[in-house]
Amino acid sequence: MGGRTFGVGIIGTGRISGAHARAARESGGTRLVMASEVDQARADAFESKWSCPVVADYREVFENPDVDIVSLTLPHWLHEPIGIAAAEAGKHIFVEKPMADSVEECDRMIAAARSHGVKLFTGHTEQFLAPNVAARNLIASGEVGTPVLATDCWYKAFGVAARPAWFLDRSKGGGMWLMNGAHMVDRLTYLMGQPVVSVKAIVQTRFHAISADDTALAFLQFADGSAATLAHTGYKDHAGAGVDHIGGEIIITCTEAQLKIVDRARLYRSVAGDKGGMWQEVEVDRVDTTTAELRALVHNIVHDEPETVSVEQARHIVAVMAACEESSRTGREILVHA
Ligand SMILES: NC(=O)c1ccc[n+]([C@@H]2O[C@H](COP(=O)([O-])OP(=O)(O)OC[C@H]3O[C@@H](n4cnc5c(N)ncnc54)[C@H](O)[C@@H]3O)[C@@H](O)[C@H]2O)c1
Numbered sequence: 001m002g003g004r005t006f007g008v009g010i011i012g013t014g015r016i017s018g019a020h021a022r023a024a025r026e027s028g029g030t031r032l033v034m035a036s037e038v039d040q041a042r043a044d045a046f047e048s049k050w051s052c053p054v055v056a057d058y059r060e061v062f063e064n065p066d067v068d069i070v071s072l073t074l075p076h077w078l079h080e081p082i083g084i085a086a087a088e089a090g091k092h093i094f095v096e097k098p099m100a101d102s103v104e105e106c107d108r109m110i111a112a113a114r115s116h117g118v119k120l121f122t123g124h125t126e127q128f129l130a131p132n133v134a135a136r137n138l139i140a141s142g143e144v145g146t147p148v149l150a151t152d153c154w155y156k157a158f159g160v161a162a163r164p165a166w167f168l169d170r171s172k173g174g175g176m177w178l179m180n181g182a183h184m185v186d187r188l189t190y191l192m193g194q195p196v197v198s199v200k201a202i203v204q205t206r207f208h209a210i211s212a213d214d215t216a217l218a219f220l221q222f223a224d225g226s227a228a229t230l231a232h233t234g235y236k237d238h239a240g241a242g243v244d245h246i247g248g249e250i251i252i253t254c255t256e257a258q259l260k261i262v263d264r265a266r267l268y269r270s271v272a273g274d275k276g277g278m279w280q281e282v283e284v285d286r287v288d289t290t291t292a293e294l295r296a297l298v299h300n301i302v303h304d305e306p307e308t309v310s311v312e313q314a315r316h317i318v319a320v321m322a323a324c325e326e327s328s329r330t331g332r333e334i335l336v337h338a
Contacts, residue, residue, distance in 0.1 A: 006298055007033040009061035009091070012074040013046035013054060014039075014164070016096060018288040020071040021050045027291050029298040030069065036061050058082060058298035069094055069297065076169040080105035083120070087112035092119040092143045094297055098182040099314040101173040103322055106315040108149035113311070121297040121307045122314035128292040130284040132266035135191055135252065135259045140284070144269065145255030147192045150228035152184050154248025157209065158214050166266055168210040175212030176234035177203050177321060184230045185220075185320045186250070187261075191252055194222035200333045201324035207236040211268030211281020232301060 001051060008024035015037050024032040032050060036058040037043035043054040060248045061067055062085060071088045072079055072269055073097040080100045086093050099106045113120035126132055138144050142208035158176065165170035167179070181203075189196060201218035208214050214234040221227050232248075258270040258280060268279040296308040316336075323334040 001244055004029070004066040004302070006030045006092075006301070007064075007066040008069045008071060008094075008294075009036040009064065009067035010071045010073060011058045011061060011086075012072065012078075013037040013042045014073060017046060017073045018049070018119060019288075020048070020073055020094070020294075020311050021052070022041060023288070023290040024071070025050075025298075026288070026296045027298065029302075030252045030294060032099065034061055034064060037039055049252065052217075061253060068092060068300075069294075072096060074176055076101050076163070077171070078111055078165065079173075083109045084112040087116040087120070087305070088117060090116055090302055092121070092297065094123060096293060097314075098122070098185065098318050098321065099126065100318060101178065101313075103315060103319050106318050109232055110315065112312045115299050119297060119300050119307055120314075121293070121300065121331045122309050122311075123293050124182075124186045124309045124314065124317070125192075125289045125293070126264075127181050127189075127309060128289040128296075130265050130287045131261045131265060131282075132187055132190060133287075134267050134282060136193070137251075138259065138269065139191070139254065143261060144257040146166050147228075147252050147254050148226050149253040150188055150192060150226075150250060152188055152228065152230040152248060152250045154180060154184060154230075154232045155235060156233070157237050160208055160210065161237070161238060163173075168212050170212045172290040174210075175205075175214070175216050175307050176232060177216050177272045178211045179323070180232055180234075180318060181216055181218075181230075181321055181324070184232060187250065188220060188228045188230060189222075189313070189317065189320070191250070193224050193229060194224050194226060196220045196320045196323075196336050197223050198333055198335050199320060199323045199327050203325050203328040207233070214217075216324065220320070243276050273290075285297060 069092045165173040198221045206215045250261045252259045260268040267282040270277040327334045
């Protein structure tokens with residue numbers, strides 16, 4: 001890190017902000033300088049928990065010369081305008097996933113970051129989760145052959161009562177698709193090691209009276225001809241409804257073996273057993289993903305290298321999600337060019 005400590009400012013002290021505060025404290029190359037929050041109760045709670053000043057107007061964070069990196073832990077619809085303002089203020093950007101709500105918004109953010117010479121790092125957690133990294137390394141080693149098919153299922157309760165208003169409104173970037181679909185598209189493209197070239201999908205609202213989706217099923221075709229399906233619900237919350245599959249289950253069928261990732265925590269590979277194949281657990285470390293992401297961003301800044309999560313990848317994930325929504329609206333297969 002060259003001995004330099006980078007100051008971090010956090011914009012938005014909601015649900016995920018604690019992970020960013022901890023990362024700023026623990027990465028080794030950063031320190032938490034200040035935060036911004038428009039909700040007074042959340043501002044007070046963050047200030048007392050992290051002993052860090054919290055201001056109402058995010059522009060004060062951008063004006064602080066001690067802040068080098070801003071974590072944007074904001075509702076999705078604010079990623080673009082506040083991201084562009086951060087770039088104009090010369091701050092490096094650690095934006096939570098997805099980069100933005102649309103490809104056009106991503107393009108404007110990327111242009112702003114490039115023209116102001118700052119990094120734009122999207123927090124695609126799945127690329128830092130230990131079982132995903134280990135699975136990708138196994139695939140790269142050639143030991144399990146080449147990925148042919150993947151299935152990814154993630155069923156969880158929506159938790160409507162506890163969700164902020166923006167999350168129930170697609171025009172503000174709400175819904176399960178942008179929140180968790182972003183993780184699923186990210187991990188499938190990461191594990192298959194290929195960009196998506198076409199999709200057929202439904203993205204619907206089936207379980208709640210809200211203006212945002214709670215159900216998705218998609219078929220993704222990759223550039224090398226391999227394919228994946230993903231199924232996701234933010235299920236109804238009433239007692240006894242009975243779905244809670246935290247993190248989901250991914251099975252990647254490769255030419256020489258299968259890999260299975262469960263609950264974003266455990267990795268298995270298939271081995272020969274008495275009655276055919278059986279699962280054998282692969283030991284993986286535990287990783288604090290947000291700290292790993294922030295360390296990667298600091299490395300990118302210090303070495304003036306492209307972002308570890310490239311802007312092209314982050315934009316591609318948004319393009320795939322938008323194509324799935326278009327497929328759902330039109331009933332057609334949609335080609336993905338980005
Ligand atoms: N990587 C992960 O696993 C993960 C998990 C959860 C959320 N996220 C991402 O984190 C981001 C935030 O999600 P969340 O669930 O924490 O949302 P949230 O609604 O809990 O928090 C957002 C906060 O931003 C504040 N805010 C709104 N406008 C503001 C402004 N102008 N200035 C300052 N603060 C403002 C809100 O008051 C709120 O407290 C999203 O991009 C989401 O997808 C990532």
